[in-house]
Amino acid sequence: MNTLTRENRDGDRAQAEQFVAPPASVIEAGDGYKLEIEMPGVNKEGLEVSVENNELRIVGRRSLPEINGTLVHRESRSENFRRVFELDPSIDTSKISAHIEQGILTLRLPKAEQVKPRKITVS
16 A cells, blocks of 8 residues: 655654555546545545646545444554646646545546647638
């Protein structure tokens, strides 16, 4: 499993934040791309999506539910998610949109107008 560690400095104390790379799918449509990323347990408040220098950076943080009683067994992990994608210059980064539902983050990455196919009329 791809695990990344980032150091967080909080005063004098250093904490290690664990990240895993979530599975992703990219689908090309005529006018752009759809990127779907699986992030179980992540909600809108736990997401950070940004674009800088043609890099799409996605971080999803989740917390495991509080346990009232004695934990006997747990297979889910408390790691957070992180993916970085290099964007093709043909993508219009100002029009990227994102939506999360049931742990699936869906991003729409539209192509810029100048690279979309167009029909040329002959006179």
